[in-house]
Amino acid sequence: MVPVSYYVALATILFTIGAVGVLVRRNAIVIFMSIELMLNAANLAFVAFAQAYGAMNGQIFVFFVITVAAAEVAVGLALIVAIFRTRRSINVDEMHELKG
Amino acid sequence: MTLDLIAFIILALVAVLSALGMLLSKNAVYSALFLILNLVTLALFYLLLGAPFLAMIQVTVYAGAIMVLFLFVIMLLGVEKLQEDRALKWQQPVAILLGAVLFLETVYIFFVSSEQSKKIITEFRTLLASAGDPESAGLMLFNQYLLPFEVTSVLLLVAMIGAIVLTKKEKA
Numbered sequence: 001m002v003p004v005s006y007y008v009a010l011a012t013i014l015f016t017i018g019a020v021g022v023l024v025r026r027n028a029i030v031i032f033m034s035i036e037l038m039l040n041a042a043n044l045a046f047v048a049f050a051q052a053y054g055a056m057n058g059q060i061f062v063f064f065v066i067t068v069a070a071a072e073v074a075v076g077l078a079l080i081v082a083i084f085r086t087r088r089s090i091n092v093d094e095m096h097e098l099k100g
Numbered sequence: 101m102t103l104d105l106i107a108f109i110i111l112a113l114v115a116v117l118s119a120l121g122m123l124l125s126k127n128a129v130y131s132a133l134f135l136i137l138n139l140v141t142l143a144l145f146y147l148l149l150g151a152p153f154l155a156m157i158q159v160t161v162y163a164g165a166i167m168v169l170f171l172f173v174i175m176l177l178g179v180e181k182l183q184e185d186r187a188l189k190w191q192q193p194v195a196i197l198l199g200a201v202l203f204l205e206t207v208y209i210f211f212v213s214s215e216q217s218k219k220i221i222t223e224f225r226t227l228l229a230s231a232g233d234p235e236s237a238g239l240m241l242f243n244q245y246l247l248p249f250e251v252t253s254v255l256l257l258v259a260m261i262g263a264i265v266l267t268k269k270e271k272a
Contacts, residue, residue, distance in 0.1 A: 002108045005211065007149075010112050014138075016203040017119040023195035029128055029174055033135050036166070037119055040142055043158075051149040059151050059232065060240050066161055067252045071259035073166050077173045078266035084177050 007048030014041035028080050028090040032073070039069050107148060115141040128174050132167060139163040150232040 014037060021034030043062045050058025084090050115138055122134035139162050146155040241249050 001102075002104050002148075006108060006112075007145075009207075009211075010115065012203065012206045013116055014119050016199050016206075017116070017123055019202060020195060020199035021123045023199065024192055025123070027128055027179065029170065029177075029179065030122075030131050033122060033131055033170065036162075037122065037135065037138065040139060040162070044142055044145060047146050047149050047151050047154060050151070056232070056236055056240050059154050059237060060245050062151075062154055063157065063237070063241070064245075064248055064252060066157060068255065070161060070166055071252075071255050073169060074259045074263045075266070077169060078263040081173060081177065082266045084179070090177065090179055 004048050004052040008045055011041045011045040011048070014038075014044070026091050026093055028083075028092050028095075029077075031092065032076055032080070036069060036073070039065060104148070108145075111141050111144055111148070115145075128179060129171065132170050132174060135170075136163050136167045139167065152232055153234045153237045154232070 018034045018037035018041060021037065022031050025031055025034065043065055046058040046062045046065070050056065050062075080090055083095070087094065118134045118137040118141065122131045122138065125131045125134060139158060143155040143158040143163070146152075146158060
């Protein structure tokens with residue numbers, strides 16, 4: 001039986017990689033994918049604790065996190081497509097004006 | 101070295117390497133494919149942790165629908181080889197430094213600090229025999245978590261409407 005702390009450490013590493021991805025990358029879609037990586041790291045921690053405490057509540061919560069992530073991705077990608085239509089670019093460094 | 105530990109180490113290596121590949125690859129399609137590999141690895145972790153229902157949901161919904169949507173949008177916009185020059189030159193080193201600080205903070209909280217947090221993390225009971233299958237998930241979803249379940253249906257409807265409204269072409 002692998003200790004819970006190993007899973008928590010792995011979730012921490014994945015979350016940090018996702019966080020650095022949000023800060024470092026300039027492509028809006030890759031930033032979005034890093035956010036999904038962070039959500040998945042949290043999901044891993046949830047499921048690991050659900051197994052450790054023998055409760056199903058963690059797994060049900062992951063179910064809801066996946067659902068909310070799906071809704072968020074739909075709206076976020078629609079936003080990116082709409083922005084691309086007007087500005088012809090999704091480099092976030094060029095999105096510094098609210099006008100347009 | 102039990103089989104559990106060997107499987108954990110191999111899968112953990114694949115997960116971390118694919119996450120790094122997603123972070124570092126210049127082509128957005130490669131990043132999406134690395135993330136799909138990461139999501140499938142996490143689904144295997146859920147299988148190891150006794151959550152087969154979640155593993156299937158992860159593969160079907162996350163790797164199968166959400167990432168496919170990402171790939172559609174990347175190819176629709178044609179932005180895979182984005183020229184990434186940055187407006188603030190100092191941002192990248194500072195971001196990497198802050199990421200390292202975040203990691204050290206969480207390591208400190210989980211593994212070094214007070215006795216109480218150590219106790220929470222290291223004590224566990226044995227796995228219930230019937231946990232993790234669709235039947236027990238359904239029993240919880242439709243009894244204790246019925247309200248969030250119904251609310252997520254409204255959430256998905258709103259997201260669908262939002263996506264359609266945002267991408268509708270304006271009639272000039």
